[in-house]
Amino acid sequence: MAMKKRWIENGTFVTMDETQPVVKGHLVLEGDRIAYIGEAHPGALVDGADRMNGSGLVFMPGxxxxxxxxxxxxxxxxxxxxxxxxxxxxxxxxxxxxxxxxxxxxxxxxxxxxxxxxxxxxxxxxxxxxxxxxxxxxxxxxxxxxxxxxxxxxxxxxxxxxxxxxxxxxxxxxxxxxxxxxxxxxxxxxxxxxxxxxxxxxxxxxxxxxxxxxxxxxxxxxxxxxxxxxxxxxxxxxxxxxxxxxxxxxxxxxxxxxxxxxxxxxxxxxxxxxxxxxxxxxxxxxxxxxxxxxxxxxxxxxxxxxxxxxxxxxxxxxxxxxxxxxxxxxxxxxxxxxxxxxxxxxxxxxIWQQDRLGMLKAGMKADFIALDFEQPHFCPHTDPVSHLVYAGNGRDVRHVWVDGEQVVDNRRCTGLDEEKIRAEAQHCYERLISAI
Amino acid sequence: MAMKKRWIENGTFVTMDETQPVVKGHLVLEGDRIAYIGEAHPGALVDGADRMNGSGLVFMPGxxxxxxxxxxxxxxxxxxxxxxxxxxxxxxxxxxxxxxxxxxxxxxxxxxxxxxxxxxxxxxxxxxxxxxxxxxxxxxxxxxxxxxxxxxxxxxxxxxxxxxxxxxxxxxxxxxxxxxxxxxxxxxxxxxxxxxxxxxxxxxxxxxxxxxxxxxxxxxxxxxxxxxxxxxxxxxxxxxxxxxxxxxxxxxxxxxxxxxxxxxxxxxxxxxxxxxxxxxxxxxxxxxxxxxxxxxxxxxxxxxxxxxxxxxxxxxxxxxxxxxxxxxxxxxxxxxxxxxxxxxxxxxxxIWQQDRLGMLKAGMKADFIALDFEQPHFCPHTDPVSHLVYAGNGRDVRHVWVDGEQVVDNRRCTGLDEEKIRAEAQHCYERLISAI
Structure with missing residues (x-):
């Protein structure tokens, strides 16, 4: 069976890879790995890939x-x-x-x-x-x-x-x-x-x-x-x-x-x-x-x-x-x-995984996140690294991929039932607090 | 003409008023002022008021x-x-x-x-x-x-x-x-x-x-x-x-x-x-x-x-x-x-305005905000003051009132054109940066 492919185009990628720190262009993931990241069109690599428009988003390693x-x-x-x-x-x-x-x-x-x-x-x-x-x-x-x-x-x-x-x-x-x-x-x-x-x-x-x-x-x-x-x-x-x-x-x-x-x-x-x-x-x-x-x-x-x-x-x-x-x-x-x-x-x-995590680079695991940069606190668009560090926040994250799977889609966790978890956690807390 | 009235019920209000620090109940605003805040039903005061359900929100002074x-x-x-x-x-x-x-x-x-x-x-x-x-x-x-x-x-x-x-x-x-x-x-x-x-x-x-x-x-x-x-x-x-x-x-x-x-x-x-x-x-x-x-x-x-x-x-x-x-x-x-x-x-x-700002209290100006507390980082619901300070963030704000007017409604500014402002600010920046 062919591995699942996703092609993100028009994105701004803060790669943490010193050879190309900020890429405005394309990322292709294949299976659990990043297959390509670069400014040039990925060519035949994206045949049959799911396509996503990354415009307005800044991507970075998870x-x-x-x-x-x-x-x-x-x-x-x-x-x-x-x-x-x-x-x-x-x-x-x-x-x-x-x-x-x-x-x-x-x-x-x-x-x-x-x-x-x-x-x-x-x-x-x-x-x-x-x-x-x-x-x-x-x-x-x-x-x-x-x-x-x-x-x-x-x-x-x-x-x-x-x-x-x-x-x-x-x-x-x-x-x-x-x-x-x-x-x-x-x-x-x-x-x-x-x-x-x-x-x-x-x-x-x-x-x-x-x-x-x-x-x-x-x-x-x-x-x-x-x-x-x-x-x-x-x-x-x-x-x-x-x-x-x-x-x-x-x-x-x-x-x-x-x-x-x-x-x-x-x-x-x-x-x-x-x-x-x-x-x-x-x-x-x-x-x-x-x-x-x-x-x-x-x-x-x-x-x-x-x-x-x-x-x-x-x-x-x-x-x-x-x-x-x-x-x-x-x-x-x-x-x-x-x-x-x-x-x-x-x-x-x-955590002894520098060979596969922490960077957006071909061959690395596809663990990355996308932040909504079309917000007042990220305006004007100057240095995305500065914005991520000094103005960014977890609530700016819109999508998350781990091991090639999208685990957060438009701020919803795909593998977890948020409402149930919050309710159960509240019950656990109430039982625990009753003891002190 | 009668002054505009709004009645918020089922809210959690962090008042900053030492006589009633946290109120679970009602707030009524009339014109540019807070007319009532308390746990008891406001009675006839809310006749003809716009009604809003504050459940899931934590309110506090702006x-x-x-x-x-x-x-x-x-x-x-x-x-x-x-x-x-x-x-x-x-x-x-x-x-x-x-x-x-x-x-x-x-x-x-x-x-x-x-x-x-x-x-x-x-x-x-x-x-x-x-x-x-x-x-x-x-x-x-x-x-x-x-x-x-x-x-x-x-x-x-x-x-x-x-x-x-x-x-x-x-x-x-x-x-x-x-x-x-x-x-x-x-x-x-x-x-x-x-x-x-x-x-x-x-x-x-x-x-x-x-x-x-x-x-x-x-x-x-x-x-x-x-x-x-x-x-x-x-x-x-x-x-x-x-x-x-x-x-x-x-x-x-x-x-x-x-x-x-x-x-x-x-x-x-x-x-x-x-x-x-x-x-x-x-x-x-x-x-x-x-x-x-x-x-x-x-x-x-x-x-x-x-x-x-x-x-x-x-x-x-x-x-x-x-x-x-x-x-x-x-x-x-x-x-x-x-x-x-x-x-x-x-x-x-x-800023020399303690007689009218900084507190949710009858008689004070109606300047207050509402945060979405139904989120993982505010769970479990324990001490709202602790949550606001140690876990809260501006992106949790959903509604804002100033002087009795709702100026942010579900994360949209009512009096400002966000997209135009971001575009104009970007243009200004580009002209300014070209000088250095």
């Missing part, structure tokens, strides 16, 4: 959310503006403690809706009841980098159970849904996992040939505690436990010394930068210009909706472009294009 | 943008991520130097479209060719606090001409359009106006019984220069020139000492806080928690689109709630409700 906890959408707006420990112990943990598989299902479905409609095509998810998450990813058409995140502050038999669950999940889902699902091993954080528990995850990652992900150096207090308990700052601590011997991604990395940055660069560790969450929880401002200068791959992320409180990656891109200028006093810090790279190409590299 | 240069929308995305002086001298000033009255007309029309569609009902505008701006405000149905901003780095006869123009404009438009237009006297900034020129504006403000507005202490360099040239920091300098003897509003106020904050509080000076612009131009982060603690009225603002690059006040509200937490390390700094006050009630006070 956004990659490199760290989060999707099911936490159920806790959106439950509690804000509180001191971290009080927020966790009086609000978040009591509600999360009551989560069932159904809550994870509907909370993740809600997250998938919100992410797809705002242009995110791939997301990293660390949570519990991950089979539910994987099923939502499968149904939604999104791409997910999934892991059972394990907290090790528990008896050894419970630790063993969690590790076994994480391994079982990683093994059964890796590569599923035409490769849209990949899996990762993930001890939650150095401050919630004893060293031996982390080492078991590292060993499992070696055995399964999978990458590793964890939270690291989010707050100054956590770094101090690591030094107090283990005599090392978190980067050296994880290095000593062998964590960076695997392809690895650390979330937050707000509090880093120059030496730590150098070590992350040397070991090829990716960083998931969560600007909104770090600001909202008052964790601080990550040293992103220094990380980028050192050659560390920095992706962007929303974190969970309880500490953001939205999953719109355009907000993170804009924040990344703005805050590092304001805090450093250097207006050239993190230029618009660099912020957009963090949301696309660098994100792809952070 | 947003107040306390500082900007609307016509600079024509320069959106022309140049970003540059050092301030280079940006001004090689890009912004050469293009602004070519502005005609027509450019101001279409640039301001574009800004009005963008502001109204994103929920801003009142804006402060400091620019040139202000008759054009006033005409746009009149046609759009918005509320404008307008002034001819004057730079005094010119020969005395040109200074005199500018002052006369500013006076003439202020006199002819103050109170026009059923009071939707008010005027202000505005020397551009202490670093662009000799002391004598500022004193002439202060005198004119006294003569006309009008308030004053200026840029102040936006950058550290500007403060240093003020000290070098006049032996005083900007606050004391303006105080000495009599500026604060009038009701006054200063834009930016990023670099302030404790003594300066105390003086602003004592003199009742309002501050227009521009978080995005201050970050993008790397001016720094204003001491907003200290200003609020001292009792200074802090409104929010977008500044011109060239340094933002959008006019969505929800972005400024969210930034105000986020950055001061991240920079201070205090997660309770600028809570969501306080950020929302900055965009509404405090903004109303900053």
């Amino acid at each position: 956004l990659i959310n490199t760290h989060g906890h999707a099911a936490m959408t159920l806790l959106r707006g439950v509690a804000d503006d509180m001191v971290l420990q009080e927020w966790l112990t009086t609000k978040i943990w009591p509600m999360e403690g009551r989560y069932t598989a159904q809550d994870v299902r509907w909370g993740t479905s809600l997250a998938a809706l919100e992410m797809l409609k705002s242009g995110t095509t791939s997301f990293v998810d660390m949570y519990d009841h991950m089979d539910e998450v994987a099923q939502v990813v499968e149904a939604s058409g999104m791409r997910g980098v999934l892991m059972r995140g394990a907290i090790g502050l528990c008896p050894e038999d419970v630790q063993r159970e969690k590790l076994a669950e994480a391994v079982q999940f990683a093994r059964s889902w890796h590569g599923k849904a035409n490769g849209r699902i990949t899996t990762v091993m993930s001890p939650h954080a150095p401050y919630t996992c004893p060293p031996g528990f982390i080492e078991q995850f590292v060993q499992a990652a070696h055995d399964l040939d999978l990458p590793l992900h964890t939270h690291m150096s989010e707050t100054a207090a956590e770094v101090e505690r690591n030094v107090r308990e283990y005599g090392l700052r978190p980067v050296e601590h994880l290095e000593k436990l062998g964590f960076f011997s695997r392809p690895s991604l650390v979330a937050h990395a707000v509090h880093l010394t120059d030496d730590e940055i150098a070590l992350l660069a040397q070991r090829g560790v990716g960083v998931a930068h969560n600007p909104a969450s770090n600001l909202k929880l008052a964790s601080g401002v990550a040293r992103v210009p220094a990380l980028l200068a050192a050659g560390v791959t920095v992706g962007l992320a929303t974190d969970g909706a309880a500490s953001n409180n939205n999953l719109d990656m355009f907000d993170e891109i804009r924040l990344a472009a703005l805050i590092h200028k304001g805090v450093s006093g250097d207006p050239t810090a993190v230029p618009a294009l660099e912020a957009l790279r963090m949301g696309t190409v660098y994100g792809a590299k952070a | 947003l107040i943008n306390t500082h900007g240069h609307a016509a600079m929308t024509l320069l959106r995305g022309v140049a970003d991520d540059m050092v301030l002086q280079e940006w001004l001298t090689t890009k912004i000033w050469p293009m602004e130097g070519r502005y005609t009255a027509q450019d101001v007309r279409w640039g301001t029309s574009l800004a009005a479209l963008e502001m109204l569609k994103s929920g801003t009902t009142s804006f402060v505008d400091m620019y040139d060719h202000m008759d054009e701006v006033a005409q746009v405000v009149e046609a759009s149905g918005m509320r404008g606090v307008l002034m001819r901003g004057a730079i005094g780095l010119c020969p005395e006869d040109v200074q005199r001409e500018k002052l006369a123009e500013a006076v003439q404009f202020a006199r002819s438009w103050h109170g026009k359009a059923n009071g939707r237009i008010t005027t202000v006297m505005s020397p551009h900034a202490p670093y662009t106006c000799p002391p004598g020129f500022i004193e002439q504006f202060v005198q004119a403000a006294h003569d006309l019984d009008l308030p004053l507005h200026t840029h102040m202490s936006e950058t550290a360099a500007e403060v240093e220069r003020n000290v070098r040239e006049y032996g005083l920091r900007p606050v004391e300098h303006l105080e000495k020139l009599g500026f604060f003897s009038r009701p006054s509003l200063v834009a930016h106020a990023v670099h302030l000492t404790d003594d300066e904050i105390a003086l602003l509080a004592q003199r009742g000076v309002g501050v227009a806080h521009n978080p995005a612009s201050n970050l993008k131009l790397a001016s720094g982060v204003a001491r907003v928690p200290a200003l609020l603690a001292a009792g200074v009225t802090v409104g929010l603002a977008t500044d011109g689109a060239a340094s933002n690059n959008n006019l969505d006040m929800f972005d400024e509200i969210r930034l105000a709630a986020l950055i001061h937490k991240g920079v201070s390390g205090d997660p309770t700094a600028v809570p969501a409700l306080e950020a929302l006050r900055m965009g509404t009630v405090y903004g109303a006070k900053a």
